[in-house]
Amino acid sequence: MIEFIHVWKRYHKPGWALADISFTVDPGEMCFITGPSGSGKSTILKLLTRECGPTDGRIRLDGTDILRIPASKIYILRRAMGIVFQDFRLWPERRVFDNVAVPLRVLGAPAKELKRKVFLALRMVGLHHRIWDLPGDLSYGEQQRVAVARALVNNPRLLLADEPTGNLDPDLAGEIMTLFREINRQGTTVIVCTHDREIVRRFAGRVLPLKEGRLMERSSL
């Protein structure tokens, strides 16, 4: 499903953010990209969402070279993905319902369908009873679950999570990861970037270890 083929990436500073990265992620797989800060984990997600392009190499999604997608059509690529961030990125002045509904509004979903899907997504993360609260009224763990619900509401084939447990204590981090595991069991491909070795150890899955922009052997991490 996802193919990185000899991908290189350099930002406007010396050194490579990613150096000759090649890997594949199969449909329905759950995969961890691990490594310390600055190892290139987030860059891989940015390349997948076309927030930036590689300096060299190719990236394929379902056989399509995503670098060939014109800028005006990138939104189509992103609609097939759900993304969860470390800092949640919720709109503080909008209620939980409106935050979760954003991807559906963008798609122009009818009001009835929108309400139903938002409710189902919130029920999946166990927050359907907080639907009319503001994000500020929720705990960090609950806010991250709202962000997960927003990422899932559109039934994406691919869920990308960038340090999703970075702001959470171990118990809440465990809750979120259990949620990801459940989502993955329902058929969604999940890629989690994390520097938390404990999380990786507790939740078995394929691991792609990164160090200074290079993909390392699992044993060398």
Next chain:
Amino acid sequence: MIGRRAVEAFRDAFGHLGRAKARHAVSLAVLILSFLMSGLFLSLSNNLRGRARELSQDVAIVVYLKSDASADDRRVVEDRFRRSPLVASLRTVEPQEAKGRFLVEFPDLKEILDNLGRNPLPTSLEATLHDPAAPEAPIASFMNEIRTLGGVDEVRFNRAWSDRIRALGRLSDAVGLAVGGLLILVSIIVVSGAVRLNILGRRKEIDILRLVGATNGYIRVPFLLEGAILGVAGGLIAVGLVALAVRLFPLYLGNSLGALQELLSFWALSVLQAVGLVVGGGIAGLIGSLTALGRVFRT
């Protein structure tokens, strides 16, 4: 779907406006000032054009006949007028009627006229023109021809005042266009700045929208509407203030202007002009938003 999206876009745009009230109040004030100035000059120009039109109705070529002009002389002059394509109608004003008019215009001078013992006012012919604003050259040529006819003492054409007032109207238009145009340019820059700050303040929201697959249009339309709403509101308020000025000006300032009151007063804007100001406001706001979007989204 389009209707639903339009409602959402308007809701978002009003939401933007509600969040940065002070910034948008400044933009609105500049827009109002710009379109108020344009509206006032338009209103002044309406008055001057109206006055010129009123004067044009009295525009006529007047031929004063000599006191010893014969009936044949008079007939020749009348025939020449009737044959001219410039002339719409011809009327003879006998000395008695001329005296009557004089006394209506200058009642204080009745005694002087009575002391003369005889009516000094001559017979005259008044010719109205098909087009009171017709070019000067053919009229002057026709008048010169009349001057050569027997029995003609003097030929006058009283269009100078209406021409001057019409020129004042054009000047008012030009000043209005220049001052209004400059202020509208300033208002576009101010709106652009306000919308730009709003976009920068909502950068994170925009990033989220992009990442969930929003099109550029989806993201931009509320910001465009934000500028357009500000502009339309500015135009509407300006039109209201011009209407207020039209009503209040004669009550508070008009009388102190004395004879100038006729010229320096405001006439109501036509529906077309009012709509033009409101639409112009919307377009100015839209341009402001567009420039802000162009600058921010390029970076």
